[in-house]
């Protein structure tokens with residue numbers, strides 16, 4: 001089913017109110033000086049004209065989450081605080097990014113992460129049309145500018161809302177029921193076909209190039225420049241790393257809970273092992289790890305697209321104005337030099 005309607009903002013607000021009786025509805029909204037994902041009730045709350053600073057992942061992959069409760073003799077899995085299905089307004093790059101997260105949490109090692117899966121399977125996508133690219137986006141270079149994976153698509157504007165129902169699910173049926181009788185139109189979402197920024201991921205090809213990439217002098221420039229704040233990971237739709245901590249409630253008991261919280265491969269503590277040895281002690285080592293994970297390792301391991309979807313949020317976020325996109329471009333040039341047997345710049 002693909003049927004489109006042109007409706008007023010008031011009608012759209014009525015739709016959100018109706019859906020909000022059974023679904024949790026989330027989208028990008030303003031929180032202080034940031035645009036961040038959370039609950040919305042109306043079109044007026046939804047920030048659709050700008051790119052969000054943070055990704056939608058925190059809706060279903062919380063920053064801190066209790067996994068288990070334990071006592072001396074028992075372990076009990078945590079329950080979900082909110083059992084409702086979630087409608088998530090998001091852009092094509094983020095839908096593609098969530099597919100990368102699904103790969104990491106549900107396919108990696110052949111065993112699904114239950115704590116991710118139980119929330120993720122409740123999420124339904126409402127596409128926010130991106131007819132024009134934002135400043136730091138490079139989704140076209142990463143092939144994540146398009147998607148067909150959504151229940152409905154929306155274009156918001158001063159003159160009202162265009163909506164396309166795009167599927168046969170129960171939610172699509174509910175949308176159809178609510179919008180029946182409204183004015184049908186020819187709306188189909190447009191997708192960005194060009195970004196101001198283009199990025200060429202390196203064509204690494206053979207593993208024999210890896211030692212040379214490991215030793216490139218360019219990584220050493222980050223040793224002093226990057227402050228290891230982890231901000232770039234925090235905003236990334238495809239970063240999935242976490243730490244687990246056991247919290248004991250009282251000194252004299254063994255009752256407690258196991259929590260997991262987002263972590264970051266750019267923190268120096270992240271790669272410190274038992275005994276204090278740090279396998280990536282310098283910021284440049286961590287940068288190398290992050291960049292290679294995003295534009296080489298993931299693809300080699302899972303045979304899909306690159307992990308990075310080119311949302312450009314990390315470039316917006318870095319307090320030291322380190323641009324991931326330019327680092328990838330630079331690496332691509334260095335790889336070509338390595339292939340020709342030339343010295344690095």
Ligand code: SF4
Nearest residue numbers: 236308309311312314
């Ligand atoms: S690495 Fe940067 S551009 Fe790529 S998906 Fe993550 S935040 Fe977006």
Ligand code: SF4
Nearest residue numbers: 226227229230232318
């Ligand atoms: S690259 Fe920038 S945002 Fe990322 S850890 Fe370094 S200083 Fe922080």
